[in-house]
Amino acid sequence: MxxxxxxxxxxxxxxxxxxxxxxxxxxxxxxxxxxxxxxxxxxxxxxxxxxVLSSTPLGLITPTGIPVAVRLVSPDGYIVWSPCGNLTRVTDGEPIYGARVVLDPGHGGNRDIGSQGRNGLPEKVANLRVAFEAQAQLEARGIPTVLTRTADYATTIPVRARLADHLGAEVLVSIHHNGPTPEPSPTPGTEIFYQSFSTESRRLGGVLYEHVVDALSQFSEVRWAKAPDGGVITVLNEDGRDTYGMVRRPRTPAVLLEMGYMSNPSEAELFATVEYVEVAGRAIADAIEAYLSTDAPGTGWYEPGRTFRAAPGLSGAECVETPLE
Ligand SMILES: [Zn+2]
Structure with a gap:
């Protein structure tokens, strides 16, 4: 159908x-x-x-496969926001008229690889593999899904957040694999940071947590790690605002998902496998589908939350542009 x-x-x-x-x-x-x-x-x-051929596309997949938000359509192409946040002209591409889901594979490019496993696996690679799998699963179920990054290039947090808002998405999930080294745990140490100002983000976090932890638990041979305050939490600056830009900036209900600990060698071995990518991608897709189609409340909140000042993300000045066509 x-x-x-x-x-x-x-x-x-x-x-x-x-x-x-x-x-x-x-x-x-x-x-x-x-x-x-x-x-x-x-x-x-x-x-x-x-x-309707005359309507204005909201986004574009450029000839080099880069998803971008369209600022305006001109007679000789599109004016778009580049991955580094500059307005630039693209002559051709595949228009995007909206998306229900935007997935954000964290990090990218040479200056921002994220965390790295002892096995050499960079977080940016694991994030992208899981995002591709989740996108394929969602698209197969008829849920239009766009990624903020589709290869190994740099893009800034404001650009990623804008793409979700611009496409009118109902869900934005930023996919990561964690860096610190917490305590050993019998269960996965998945962490989800939700928007302190959004009850929908809070529910999205709870539904994701339930599906992801349940799915990862099948890998019984893994020696997991978990922070004492791990779970579905808010992470705030001293000024009371959400610490992470991918949580604070979007108007779209958004969460930042830390699947597990890349810094834990046992987990990094798992993250390098095809089986993990399939299970993780399916769990994210199942959760988003459940969030969109039911009133499932979710689980896993740790209400005290966390106060933490994160290092700033990649700035526009540090961002190296990737070719758009
Ligand atoms: Zn990360």
């Missing part, structure tokens, strides 16, 4: 239910909840506009 038919069916069904905003539908597999009404409308807009 093609996506347009699904979207139209969803709208017809949504119209039939006629739920006022704020009213929760009774629990039944055949009834669309208020949340679903809103989200299917979004995907319909994304879908139907693909047939």
């Amino acid at each position: 093609n996506r347009r038919f699904l979207a139209l069916s969803a709208v017809l069904l949504a119209a039939c239910t006629s739920l006022p905003v704020g009213q929760t539908a009774p629990s039944s597999s055949s009834v669309i909840t208020t949340t679903t009404v809103v989200t299917t409308t979004t995907s319909t807009i994304a879908d139907t506009t693909t047939t």
